[in-house]
Amino acid sequence: xxxxxxxxxxxxxxxxxxxxxxxxxxxxxxxxxxxxxxxxxxxxxxxxxxxxxxxxxxxxxxxxxxxxxxxxxxxxxxxxxxxxxxxxxxxxxxxxxxxxxxxxxxxxxxxxxxxxxxxxxxxxxxxxxxxxxxxxxxxxxxxxxxxxxxxxxxxxxxxxxxxxxxxxxxxxxxxxxxxxxxxxxxxxxxxxxxxxxxxxxxxxxxxxxxxxxxxxxxxxxxxxxxxxxxxxxxxxxx
Numbered sequence: 001x002x003x004x005x006x007x008x009x010x011x012x013x014x015x016x017x018x019x020x021x022x023x024x025x026x027x028x029x030x031x032x033x034x035x036x037x038x039x040x041x042x043x044x045x046x047x048x049x050x051x052x053x054x055x056x057x058x059x060x061x062x063x064x065x066x067x068x069x070x071x072x073x074x075x076x077x078x079x080x081x082x083x084x085x086x087x088x089x090x091x092x093x094x095x096x097x098x099x100x101x102x103x104x105x106x107x108x109x110x111x112x113x114x115x116x117x118x119x120x121x122x123x124x125x126x127x128x129x130x131x132x133x134x135x136x137x138x139x140x141x142x143x144x145x146x147x148x149x150x151x152x153x154x155x156x157x158x159x160x161x162x163x164x165x166x167x168x169x170x171x172x173x174x175x176x177x178x179x180x181x182x183x184x185x186x187x188x189x190x191x192x193x194x195x196x197x198x199x200x201x202x203x204x205x206x207x208x209x210x211x212x213x214x215x216x217x218x219x220x221x222x223x224x225x226x227x228x229x230x231x232x233x234x235x236x237x238x
Contacts, residue, residue, distance in 0.1 A: 086221045089113040090228050099236045103138035116205040116212070118184060120176045121233075124148060124199040142176055149202045153189050164219040164226065165189040168210050176204060185210035190226035195234050203229055 025031055089110050096102040111119045124146050153165050168186045184206040192201035
């Protein structure tokens with residue numbers, strides 16, 4: 001059998017297989033694209049192939065849908081991971097049986113679980129100097145004058161009533177973080193309601209990562225964490 005005859009026989013076999021099972025061609029994106037391109041060349045440059053244009057648009061739309069699908073999955077995974085992280089931090093925070101251990105655990109284990117570089121519990125007092133004993137318990141606590149929380153949680157637009165504030169610009173003050181303030185690039189401030197006849201408070205977390213906390217991120221999990229922390233503090237203060 002000559003080479004020409006052999007090629008004809010192979011071509012006939014391919015043709016028979018394709019007719020019997022067209023999915024061999026239709027499911028192969030590269031082969032289909034090659035066939036469409038060959039068809040467009042055969043029609044000439046002056047003929048608009050509407051089918052080809054439709055195929056291109058469908059492919060572009062499919063690519064966008066796949067990207068959206070991947071983004072949704074990534075967001076869901078990130079949300080689940082964040083939920084598990086907050087839950088582990090809360091369970092760890094509820095373990096200590098003494099207030100001193102509670103504060104020490106907050107600045108070490110809880111901070112590690114939440115992957116933050118600093119945590120501060122800010123408590124307002126009419127006479128901050130009289131509460132030095134409280135601050136000696138742990139460097140996590142900072143006692144300030146009334147109105148500090150409102151001022152600290154204000155932005156360029158003025159005071160905010162939001163219970164949770166995310167930002168990438170930390171006020172340059174050594175009062176909360178000491179001399180380490182310049183290294184911290186983002187923070188979250190959570191307003192605390194410590195109960196009747198008690199002054200305001202705030203829980204602050206800061207990170208050296210500028211993208212750890214930024215405007216536009218969801219605050220539901222942080223609000224949940226702050227709510228649990230409020231109840232724990234009411235228990236200790238009682």
